[in-house]
Structure formats: structure tokens, C-alpha cells
Amino acid sequence: MSDKKGMKIKILQYMSFELFVIIFVMFGLFSQNWFTFSNFIMIIKQSSYVGILAIGITFPLITAGTDLSVGAVMFMGMSFSAMLLDKGVPLPVAMLVALIIGCVIGIVNAFFVVDVKVMPFIATLGTMTVIRGITLIFTGSRALNIPAYLTTAFGSGKLFGLIPYPAIVFIFLLLVFHIVLTKTAFGRRIFACGNNLEAAKKAGLNTRLVLYMAYVISGVLAAIAGFVSASQIGNVPAGFGEGYEFDAIAASVLGGTSLLGGTGSILPGVLVGAVTIQMIKTGLTAMQINPYLIDIFQALFILLAVMLDGIKNQVIAKSQSRHIRVAE
Amino acid sequence: MKANSSKQIFVKLLTSEFFILIMSAVYYVVIGIISPRMFSGNMINNIFQNMWPLLAGCLGQTFVLLLGGIDLSQTSVISLCSVVSGILLGGKFQELKFGTSPLWGNLIKESGGVFSGLPEITGTVLAIVVVLLVGTLIGCINGLFIAKLNMPPFMTTLISQMLWAAIALWLVSSQNCTGLNPSFNFLGKGKLGGFIYMPFLIVIILLIICEMLLSKTVFGKWIYCVGSNSRAAVVSGIPKNLVIVCVYSISGFCAAVASVLYTGRQMMGRPTIGDGMLNDILGATVIGGVSMYGGKGKAVWALYGVLFYCIMTTSMNMLHLNSFLTQAVKGCIILLAVSLDVVRTSIQQRMTK
């Protein structure tokens, strides 16, 4: 009876790929040098930090939560590292500090969400403001410098003169967290919690631990994204990371993560989502469109992604509600 | 025994609807003792003047929170409406600044905005009507997405926030529009008969209307019902989707009112005027006691919240605190307010069990 409906669901399910291909081809028609290897590598490089944020944010999203503080975590982690590096602290230590900051903020977020039971978006909106405020107290509104070697050796460096390091970090993290999400007990339990938290509790899972882990991963990856981003920009401006949480959520949702929780993937999800978002930016810039319009297009595109997610959920819910037994 | 009764008093205080009003008074007095300048007429005037435009936004937010939703797009509605006022009433636009605007040459010209040629009062009135319509329309669009597509309110309005903020910047190429009608500016900073502060008058009327709407009308009851139990509301024959769309429209309308007041006060249409106001609006509304879980709150509670918030921020400015520290404190207020909301809700649940 439902060939047409099944088709509709299929089309919606693979929406991320369809959009990816459509946009990819579209820009190819409009700009030169689009279908080249170097262009593709560049897009991956440019999408690396948003992609890393998106990997992290996917975890809270799967649990039916969200983390709006990631942009601020990037800023705080990187600012403190930059200040430490400026004082001559060795790089590994500075990096460790950033990671610890990300971890602690993740724990704070999780505390509000899991223990105080505040809604995730408002809790993380609050921590976002606090984190940014605190960091700015230390940095003032000036841009912090980072050591030149970070930029030359890492930010604009290439492995074998071919693949940029930020892209390598991105791909490496994609692989690692893909495995975490699909192959470990923790990964599977995240999905269980996002599907039905009550059932997960009933099944005897330590749901509190699982949720804490999700927010910690999001925080730590945001700190890493800070490094990847700063080494490409060359410094840490006062508005560093502002608004990146949108791009990250959009990338994740575009990649098939549902805002209602329970579904999502790192590979291919986040990769496709992050690259699509970056492709739009790069493509529109290449077409020399008014920069104001790029922001508008981007917002409209995110709207499209979330809208499709909403429609998909409705269609699926409808098809499942019909699962009541009837005589055969 | 005694410990028990003092605990009871504490719980009673915490769950009282006047809790934040009492806290405001306590805070004011404590800060005043530390720094007596807090009691000066200048400070009081400062607090008084800051309250009203913010309250306009908070009233809109109250409606949305009563529904169990949230409207993060109010800030960009404020910005966009400010830009629209500028485009309509701006006195002079320089090609150097506005030449790249998409409206250059058709809506905004060297000679001024769309309504700048009209008689002063007509122009102002028309501009206000357009601005309020724009705000309401944006709210209506938010509501439609939320009601019809079942999209999470926070995400919908977050995207809406990005979109309209970007459009506001685009329309005027990030420039401020100056030279608005004096009568328009009068709304934001004038005193009626040299005595009654205009924003106060406007927002008090708005507050009374909101309070009436919520407590006296069928529509008000519907809002509470949808916010408290949307499924039961549908079963009881309440047009849930209509209520959602109307409530978000009201939120947009209130933001537009706030925009008129802020724009008039600053005497220019600024595309970034609403930036950073989200914390103020959310923080003040929630700390006033309006629950984020829907169905609980009164319009007048927003007034209490705004009072507390303005005393707080004014005192921080007076103490010359680092502006970034102020920002961090504002974030803390939001976290505190929502945590308080959760604690109060759970206490009340336990009390009636």
C-alpha cells in the first residue's frame, strides 16, 4: 500500500547526501576550478574546525540535548593556551590546559542538564555567556597572538606537501569518534539514552554517566577545534568562535542527526554535513556574492536542514503510529 | 522544631510570587549600604529609565514561556525593526555609507527615508505601524514553523535570530540611520507634559493589556492550558496551533515595541541595537518567576524580574565593574534563574503530593 510513502521516507532519509550532491554540482556549474582535487582538499581543510565541533556536538544531540557553549569553549580554551604559550609554557602543557578547560565546562554543562535538570539549550546558553565573559575579563577585547610555528607548521602546513594538517586532524577525529559511537558500549548506550531515557534507566544503564560523557566529549572536542581554528587564522580575536555553535549544529543535523535525539552518525553524517556547510560558504564567496547575503543564505540553509529534519520526524512518526495490530 | 519552622519560612519565601521583589529590595538596600550612591536620585532615575524598553521585550517572552516555548529571535526583531524605523524615517543617507545597500536609490535616498517627506506626525505614525507589523509578522512566521512543522522552538527561533540579524545588517550595510523624526524620538526618551516618561507610559499600558489578556480572556486561559498540557488542551477543543501562532506573534509585537523605544532613545536606527540583549530579556523574565516549563507565570512577574535585573546591572555599572565581568554575571543570573525555576517547581510538586 505504501510504495509512495516508503519512497518519501527514503528520500528524506538520504536528504543529506542529496543536498550535498545538488549543491556540489550547482557550484560546479557556476565557478571554475570547482571540480579539482585541490579545491576539494581546501574545502575539507576549511571545514575542519566546524567539523570537529560538529563531531562533539553530535553526542549531546543524540541524547536529545544540545550544547550551545561550544563556540565559547573554543574561545576560552584557546585564549588561555595562547596566554600560557606567550609566557613560554611548552606547547603540550598549554594544549593540556585547553583540553582540561573543555572537560570541566562539559562537566558543568552536564551538571546543570543531568542533575539540576535544566533544559539543555538554556543551561548551555547560560554557560556560554559566563565562559565568554570570564575569558574576556582576562583577555580584554584584544586579539591574542599565537606562536608563529603553530600557523606555519600546522595551520598552513601539509603532510607530504599534499594534505593540510587540519584536514588530517579532522579526518583522524572523524575516524576515532566514529568508532567510539558505533563500536563501543558507550556509543551504543548513548543511542539508547537518546531513544528512550526511561527505558534506559529501567534496563539498568548508568544513564547519568553516559550523559556526562556526552557533554564532556563535546567540551573537549570544542577545545581541540579551538587549536585547529586559531592555527589557521593566526591569532585569537575577541569574537573567536562566536556563532560557530550554529554551524556545528547545522552540520550535525544536515548529516542526519535528529534534534529529537536517538539518531545521528559521525561517518558519513558529520563529514557530509560539515563539508556541505563549508561548500556553501566557499562557493558563495567564489561567486563573489555580497558577504551580507552569504550570512542570509547560510541561515536559510540551516532553516532548510532543520525543517527537513522536522518533516522527516513527522513522516516517520506517522508511519510508525500505524503499527497497531489488525487482523491479517 | 525551630529549625523546621525556619526551613518552612524559607520554602514559603522561595515559592512566593513576590520572592524576587523581596530580593530586589534586599539587594538594593545591601548595595546601598556598601555604596550610598545607589540611593541617589540619579541612580534611581537610571534604573527607572532602563526598565521599560526591557520590560516590553520581557512581556512578549512571558507569553512564549507560558506556552512552554522560547523566543530567541526577539533580539534580531529589535534590530531589524530599528533598521526599518531608520529606513522609513531617516533624515539623510550618504551614498558613501549606504551606496552598497540593496535599498539604495529606491527606498533610501540622499534626501531621506520613505516617510521623511510626509508631515512629521503622519510619518511617525505610519512608521510605527509598519514597524509593529514587521515584528508581528516575524513572530507569526516563527509560530507557523513551530506549530505546523513541530520544530523545536529554541532551534526555530535561533535560526530566525540569525536570519533577521543578517538581514538587518544587509539592508543598511551595517550603518546607523540617523536624523529620525523628533516625535519618534520623543517616544523613546520624552516626557509627556514634561512629567510622565513616555516609555513608562507606553509599557505600563502594554503591561496592563497583557495582564488583562492573560487573566481575563478566554485566549489567556487557552495559553495557560496549552502550556500546561498541550494534549489535554487539544482534547478539550482548544485550537492549539492558532494559540501558538498568536503567542509568537505577540512576542514579535512586543519586541517591536521595545525596538521603537530603544531606537527613539538612541535617536537612530541601528542594525546591532538588539545584540547581546538576549541575556537581559531571558534572564529578567525567568528570574521574575515565569517558569520555562510552561503554564506558570503572570505578566506582572516580568515587571518584578526586570526591576531586579535593572537594579543588578545598574549597581554593577555604578561599581565600575569590568564590563566583561558584568557579562559573566548576567550569564550566571540566567543559570541561577533557571535552576531556581527547577527547584521551585520540584518543591511545589512535593508540597501537593
Added chain:
Amino acid sequence: MAEEQVLRLEHVSKDFFGIYAITDVSLELNKGEILGLIGENGAGKSTMMNIVCGVLPPTSGSLFFEGKPYEPKKPSDAEAVGISFIHQELNLFNNLNVIDNMFINGFRHIKGLPLNNNKEMAEIAKSALAQVGLDISPYTKVEKLSMGERQLIEIAKSILGDPKVIIFDEPTTSLTNKETEKLFAIIEKLKAEGKSIIYISHILEDVQRLTDKIAVLRDGVITATGKTEEFTIDRMISNMVGRSITQMYPPRIENISDEILLSVKNLSQPGVVKDINLELRKGEILGIYGLMGAGRSELANILFGLDEYESGQIIFKGKVLEKKNPIERIKAGMGYVTENRKEEGLFLEFPVAENINITSLRSLSKKGIVNKKEALKNAQDSKKMFGIKCEAVNKHLVKGLSGGNQQKVVIAKWVSTRPELLIVDEPTRGIDVGAKSEVYNILNELARAGTGILMVSSEMEELIGNCSRIIVMNKGMITGELNNQEICTESLLHAAFIDTAGM
């Protein structure tokens, strides 16, 4: 073969705030035996099983497992000794595959790595699936499986731990006939392997066919136990129902008008209901009986315009109604007391008055402004009329009321719209006996005044006591209709339990 005792309950009682849920229950379960546990809703079956599974502690009495004292504190204690409970509502995660679901609480890892050993788990899962006769890949996502297959997954999951006792709670409600047959074969096989089984079901024919021993619960007391051969279906029913039915119920309405109020023609919605035809006259109380999952509440939702339907017609007072529009129906004079009063009927945080007035705000207001005086009066009148026990109606929150009073508030809210048709779904679920009889009186008075009442219920007793006609539903279809003279428990049950297979 000497009978080996696995589980024994001795004089177990459990009270909730002074009200006994089960009283002095003693029961034995032997190795390789299937025990059928039957009783009406609220008879204490689930309380008893919750005690066995460590969800609730007994107030008094003791439990023994394999002869040794057994005092489970939490569900995992029950699992540890080898008791496995398959709940009526499945506890599976639809977004995960079969392996993940089966091992969610104890994944097998690859040696020395924190990675799941899917290969090993797939092997184990496969053999468990084979045991329950399910031929699917263990990598299939649960959302792709039918309800019956999901049930089998639960069973496969439970036999992973090699339990000694398996408890099935209404396992067949969502299964097709074929799947039911399969399930029974598996249960027989498990029995042959020496596992003991407690089988809880409303479907007495199944119980008779499957079990070795039967225990009947009524009002928290075991009214009969014995070998299955000793029980006829009639005996089971009389043990379950027991008390004389007529006492609680008001006298039946004698003269019902001939005017047809509601007629439903060929109503179908795929997967929900099929080909429903019915007529309801003014002043009539029409019962719809069906077990859980028979489609009775779904039908009520469609009639009230909350859910869609694909084909057919609903005609109310001679007018064809729109497909999905509860507001139109309320204006036309319909009311709907839903099955879950807390989720769908009440605004728990609001006072009694607000709850009663919400449906009649249109008549209690002028130009959109509520007339406070009239609204208060309406609420107070309702309070008096229905005997709602509360303090000031505009202060007392509904969540502070007892279940019976909450239900009266829901009924009052619809009655104040002066409905001509009131659909009541499970009108007395979870309320005490006194309140039940009050609710019946209210409904009968309404009917006497000319309101048509559609009473949807899974409690046969209240339908027999109240209705002039009863329609029986099974698997989304009407399988029988009984009028006043024919109504008796046996005929009702017979209609409910016959399989659609032969139809």
C-alpha cells in the same frame, strides 16, 4: 519425576498506604511447569510480579527460590538468581540493532580493547534467535521488526542469561495469530528444557491451552488454584468476577428513544480499525468492549476527531463530520472523557474550577472576556452536582485530588458543555469502588436525561452493569454485538476471545 520446587511465595501481602493490593498470597512454582495467572485489571497480578522481580518489597510474608529464602531488593537481584520478566510494554530501543539491544547491559569486548566484539555477540545472538525461531540477521534494526518479532527479541534477550523462571505479562496482545502460535511453541520448548514459566493473560482460552496450573486472583486474594484440567472457562470467569454484578449498578434504563444520534459507517483506518459500523441512540448507553490493543481507544479517538481515518463516515445528529476536528465536534455537542485522565484530561497544576470551565469558556464569556462570576458559579454547581470533594474550587489544585474526584472533574468539564453524546473511555480506571458507583450513577442520570453515552472499557463487569448494548472489538474490528437480553459475562468473553482467524 519428583517435582522440584523453584519458586514459592508464603503469605505474601503488600499494602500501599494502608490499602492492600495483595493479601496473604501463597503460591508454588515447580521446575518445568507453566503457571497461568489470571484476574481482572487491578486484581493484583502486577503487584505480585513486581514483588517477585524485586521492584517492590512485600509488606509481609516470605519468598523462597529453590528452597532458599529469597529477598530481592532490586530488579538485578531477581535477574541474578534467574528470574526474567518480559513486560507487556517492550523495553527495546528502536534505533539500535538486535545485538545492541540484547547486550545493552553487558557488551562483550574484543580482548584487551574497549571495542565491542560484534562477531562474538552476533554468534550468541544468532543461537538465541534460533532458539526462539526467529530467522533474522542480528544486525537488523529493531524499528524494522514487527511487534511479534520484537516480542521474540525480548524473549531471546531474556534466555541469554539462562533464567530458571520466565514471566510473561500479556505477551500476545500485539501479536498476530501466526506469531502467537509461534510464541506458544517456544514456550512449550522452554518448558521442555526445564524452565518454569508464569504466564499472565486475559485470554482464557490461551491460558487453558498452554498452562499446567492456574491461579486466579481477585481483589488481591487468590480465589482458586489447581491443575488446569480442573478449570473450565466458566469456572475461571466466575472465580475472577465473583461478586454479584447488579449491586453496584443503577437500574437499567427502560425506554430509550428511537432517535439515532450517532452512526458510523464503514469506518476504516489501515493498521488501526477496519470496517466499523455502529449506531447509538439518544439516551442509550452503548458499550464497546475489547482487550488492550483491540482498537477501542483508537476508535474513540477517531470518533472524536483526534485521529485521522481513511475511509467511511461519521454521522452525528444527521450531519457528516469532518475528518479531524475535535473543535467542530465539541460545538456540535460531543464530549470525550479520555482513557488517561492525567495525560489527556486534566491540567493538573490548575485549580478545579479552571479545569471544569475550560470546555465551556465560549459560553462563559462575552467578547472573549471570561465572566468570572458565571465561571465560578458553573464550577461550584458542578462540584455540588457531582459531589466533588475539594476545598474552594478556584483554589484547590486538581493534582491534590483523589483519582475518583479527578475523574469526576473530567466528567464535569464535559457535562458543563451540555453534550448530547459523551464518549467515556475507561471511566473508572484506577478509582476506588465507592467512586466507581458514583460515576456509574452520574452516567446513567445523563443517559436518562437523553444524552447518548458510548462507554469504552476493558472491564466486562461495568459494561454488563451499565450498558443496554455492547459491541465487542477484537483486532480493530467489531466481532460481536450483544443486546440487553443476551448480555452475560460468558457471552461477552466469548465474543472478545474468539479469534478472527475463522472470520
